[in-house]
Amino acid sequence: MSKLEGACIIGQSGGPTSVINSSAYGVIRTALDAPEITNVYGAAHGIKGVLNDQLLCMDEEDRAELDRLPYTPSSALGSCRYKIADPDQDDTDYRRILEIFKKYDVRYFCYNGGNDSMDTCNKISKYMKKVGYDCRVMGIPKTIDNDLFGTDHCPGYASAAKYIATSVMEVARDAQVYDTGMVTVIECMGRHAGWLTAAAALANAEEPCCDFIYLPEVDFDMDKFLADVSARYAEKKNCIVVVSEGVHYADGRFVSEAKTAATDGFGHAQLGGLAALLANIVKEKTGAKVRGIELSLLQRCAAHCASGTDIAESYLSGKTAVEQMLLGTTDKMVGFACDRTNGYRCEPKLFALTDVANYEKKFPREWINAEGNNVLAPFVDYAMPLIQGETKLEKVDGLPRFARLKKVFAK
16 A cells, blocks of 8 residues: 555544543544644534534644543534435535545544444545545544444443443442432433443442343333332332433333434434433332432543543554554444453454444343343443543642643634
């Protein structure tokens, strides 16, 4: 493969995570150090930044601020939820992207996101090849939902899982303070895949904290749910339940009454309010004191509780993307292959974007118990290595010192 000189763009898309900027840092630092790459740009608000000609000059940023990116939550470059059309039906966006790529001599493009972002990456890659524009395209996985095809796990998931397990442990202690008894319902993110909610099981590794876990992979039965909770409350005068926002009945209807007509940019239903709904139902059924807790955005922005392993692997995914593009690789996503037989070992592995785009990896049914109200030991063995290690987050006056980018736009 001949040497290819030109600029590189890194874009972030979809919901952020506490370590998404570690992946961006892996791209930015590796690209800035590569002699073949003439300029490094960040797309302001994902692919919209490309379409709107809003590119941030990464070489204008202070090195000390860039070095703080791995410990800074949310998307430092800005994100979006924008679905580009099929180019065979409408190539307007693609022609505009090509125009911007030519304007800045962009020959390397990295897009960091989840399922829909990999679809965007795949479409751009195929279009550039179709029109004969030499540009290497790589997808970098990011989703706390952990539902991308192929890869052992996704950057961002481990830190969110660590936060959930930690929060469940803390809430369980708080729920046992009084002698009057209480039922606590904790709602986690997860529309169709239960990976996040399952993380509550990690809290039980050292001491019992969580009584029941309900995932979208098993149809929800309200009567059985009430029977489970009532029996446990009668026995212990205390019950901790963790449930995925996307649990649904056998007919496919979401249990959450807060589902509305609102959708995000990719047409996904906006969910929420499930914990409050179930808490009210349990209270009416049992007469117990019941509290509903929705972890909401805290799951994806809790950088103070990030996994050191997650931070390192997220950086590795970005670094590998640039290194592979420099070698001539294109149209791939950087994922992970892991071995847990003798300790834990993780190595980057490339997956075809066509295989990854728009495919959701569900939580394995064999890792859920027969009753459908808890997860089994194989999941704990899978997830526990991922949450190891601590963040090196800098503190000033007892508070986090996050990266502060100047965000100088290219002209």
